[in-house]
Amino acid sequence: MALKDNCGRPxxxxxxxxxxxxxxxxxxxxxxGEVQRANSSAEKMTLEEIVRxxxxxxxxxxYRIKLTGxxxxxxxxxxxxxxxxxxxxxxxxxxxxxxxxxxxxxAKPLFKAGLKRVNISLPTLNLExxxxxxxxxxxxxxxxxxxxxxxxFSPVKLNMVVLRxxxxxxxxxxxxxxxxxxxxxxxxxxxxxxxxREYFVKHHRLLDxxxxxxxxxxxxxxxRRLMQNRLIYHLPDVTVEVVHPTxxxxxxxxxxxxxxxxxxxxxxxxxxxxxxxxxxxxxRNGATDEELKELFTKANLLREPFNKSK
Ligand code: SAM
Numbered sequence: 001m002a003l004k005d006n007c008g009r010p011x012x013x014x015x016x017x018x019x020x021x022x023x024x025x026x027x028x029x030x031x032x033g034e035v036q037r038a039n040s041s042a043e044k045m046t047l048e049e050i051v052r053x054x055x056x057x058x059x060x061x062x063y064r065i066k067l068t069g070x071x072x073x074x075x076x077x078x079x080x081x082x083x084x085x086x087x088x089x090x091x092x093x094x095x096x097x098x099x100x101x102x103x104x105x106x107a108k109p110l111f112k113a114g115l116k117r118v119n120i121s122l123p124t125l126n127l128e129x130x131x132x133x134x135x136x137x138x139x140x141x142x143x144x145x146x147x148x149x150x151x152x153f154s155p156v157k158l159n160m161v162v163l164r165x166x167x168x169x170x171x172x173x174x175x176x177x178x179x180x181x182x183x184x185x186x187x188x189x190x191x192x193x194x195x196x197r198e199y200f201v202k203h204h205r206l207l208d209x210x211x212x213x214x215x216x217x218x219x220x221x222x223x224r225r226l227m228q229n230r231l232i233y234h235l236p237d238v239t240v241e242v243v244h245p246t247x248x249x250x251x252x253x254x255x256x257x258x259x260x261x262x263x264x265x266x267x268x269x270x271x272x273x274x275x276x277x278x279x280x281x282x283x284r285n286g287a288t289d290e291e292l293k294e295l296f297t298k299a300n301l302l303r304e305p306f307n308k309s310k
Contacts, residue, residue: 001061002062003060003061003296003297003300005300005301005303006301006303006304007253007304009253009254009255009256009303009305010061010256011060011062011256011258011296011300012061012062012063012064012226012256012257013064013065013066013227013257014054014057014062014064014065014066014257014259014260015032015065015066015257015260016050016053016054016065016259016260017032017068017069017259017260017262018043018045018050018067018068018069018070018072018075018078018081019043019069019070019071019072019074019075019262020036020037020044020069020070021043021069021070021071021074022070022071022074022099023071023074023101023102023136024099024101024134024136025134025135026121026123026133026134026135027133027134027195027199028123028133028190028195028199028203029195030191030193030194030195030270031193031194032068032069032259032261032267032270033193033194033259033261033270033271033272034194034261035194035273043075044263044264044280045262045280047077047080047084049264049280049283049284050081050085051084051085051088052283052292053260053264053279053280053283053292054085054091055289056289056292056293057296058088058090058091059293060293060296060297062258063091064091064092064093064094064095065085065094065095066094066095066096066097067081067085067094067095067096068096068097069262071098071099071101071102072096072097072098073098073101073102073103073106074102078110079106079109079110079112080113082094082096082110082115085114086113086114087114093117094115094116095115095116096118096119097118097121098118098120098121099120099121099134099136099141100120100121100122100140100142100143100144100148101136101137101144102144103118103120103143103144103145104140104143104146104147105147107144107147107148107150107153110151111151111152111153115153116152116153116154117153117154117155117156117157118148118156118157119157119158120141120145120156120157120158120159121141121158121159121161122141122145122158122159122160122174123161123163123166123167124138124160124167124170124174125170125173125174125177129166129167129170133163133166133167145158145183149181149182155183157184157185157186157241158174158177158184158186159188160174160185160186160188161189161190162187162188162189162190162205162207162210163190163203163204163205164202164204164205165202165203168205171187171210175235175238178238178239179235179238184238184239185238185239185240185241186241186242186243187207187210187241187242187243189204189205189206189242189245190203190204190205190246191246191270191271192246193271204246206244206246207242210242211231211244214235214242215233217233217235217236218233218234219234219235219236220234222234224241225254226254227254227256229250229251229254230243230251248307249305249307251307252306252307252308255269255303258303260279263280264279264281264283265278265279265280266279266295266296266299267299268299268300268302268303269303269304269306271306272306275299276299277298277299277302278295279296279299282295
């Protein structure tokens, strides 16, 4: 039985930042809402600590875990982390969001370790725009996507944060690319987290226009009720999901997530840092599973919709 918060929202998903380190630096990156940037090469949580937190989470009814960061593939022990989490009884789904840069060599071992689906950040197919926006090389991300498909990941989702004045015009090309590859495209609205107010105002763009086109061409439209009521547009031969969080009370009312920061704090909401619950320190001080469960319960009760319905 899943935990429920004071608004009746079940807690089903955990998003764990397993590192703050990254091999690119996307201009728009929200860093999963963590304030501080990585300032050392040492990871804050060990493999054992990540797995223990995951086990406690699953014992409380959380059945989906997503690994994020930073860039999760920066960790040397990433395959072991996946293997141990995938083996937790009761967990139905382990996934990862990655920039794909290191996936070329890691896709197969990760698949073997138990990762079956992956989200890969791809804001554009334009070489220069990609490099300017991320500091990375597009060819590496594309090689990672190819390797993920070949390794058997299903689905592979491409995460495209849509930015006004940068990549809005690339959306049709990205849909075509997803169709050719047989992958899902996820269009994501820019979150106002860890970007300056100026950057947000300049680049934030509601996806209304894109959604109107998708609505007209879709053969079927679905709603992911347990995933913030996100809409899924099934077009002929390709699926496009839209993530529209900004000032969206419906999105928040259907949030079933909690985060774990890279330094071991339970984070009830992406948008806030004033209600974190430290779980790593008690864990290191010898807390029992029951005591760790209590910390989850406490953090769960601090969950509340950031955008409330009026
Ligand atoms: N490095 C990994 C990656 O690129 O997927 C994991 C970390 S990244 C913060 C996780 C996801 O957040 C990516 O899909 C990325 O596109 C998305 N993201 C990053 N900054 C965002 C922002 N300001 N608004 C909305 N989504 C964002």
